[in-house]
Amino acid sequence: MPLHYRHVDVFADKAYTGNSLAVFPDNPGLSAEQMLTITQELRHFETIFLSGAEGAHYVTARVFDLFEELDFAGHPVLGAAAVLHERDGTTGPRRWTFHLSGRTVEVSTRRTATGYHAELDQGAPEFLATVPTAERTEIAAALNLPVRALADLPLGP
Structure with a gap:
């Protein structure tokens, strides 16, 4: 067909x-x-x-x-x-x-x-999951951003 x-x-x-x-x-x-x-x-x-x-x-x-x-x-x-x-x-x-x-x-x-x-x-x-606060540093580094740039994002508590 x-x-x-x-x-x-x-x-x-x-x-x-x-x-x-x-x-x-x-x-x-x-x-x-x-x-x-x-x-x-x-x-x-x-x-x-x-x-x-x-x-x-x-x-x-x-x-x-x-x-x-x-x-x-x-x-x-x-x-x-x-x-x-x-x-x-x-x-x-x-x-x-x-x-x-x-x-x-x-x-x-x-x-x-x-x-x-x-x-x-x-x-x-x-949002299917949250990211622990401790991991924000790794995420910011991977994105080449300062940690403060992630402060208002829903990454977790």
């Missing part, structure tokens, strides 16, 4: 200069194993597969890197939203809802002179 996809450059205003990915706007029911194999074959850092995208503002998305399925990844969602807007053919701004395995996010898109601008609303940040 033929599979159609778009090569997309995110965070760029000209081709072959951004974060590239493959967007499959019409997932024909591929298994997770097949999606992972396709991603590995294309050798993109990430590939996104969409379901329910034809004429809908709400899509289900599955994102894969070279090793596994990801719960969420921002740049594939941005690129996919641009592909959906292009396919839709409308000139005005659009809003899309993406349901991923890890969360549901909203993306606003608008056409520009060089392509599309996409803005992701992924909700409030989730």
Whole structure:
């Protein structure tokens, strides 16, 4: 069966200069194993597969890197939203809802002179862990910053 996809450059205003990915706007029911194999074959850092995208503002998305399925990844969602807007053919701004395995996010898109601008609303940040105060010195050194530069960041108690 033929599979159609778009090569997309995110965070760029000209081709072959951004974060590239493959967007499959019409997932024909591929298994997770097949999606992972396709991603590995294309050798993109990430590939996104969409379901329910034809004429809908709400899509289900599955994102894969070279090793596994990801719960969420921002740049594939941005690129996919641009592909959906292009396919839709409308000139005005659009809003899309993406349901991923890890969360549901909203993306606003608008056409520009060089392509599309996409803005992701992924909700409030989730902090999965805190960094002990004693480790701030190591973190600051790794970032080539003074320790005081990390004082107001949510690194821990």
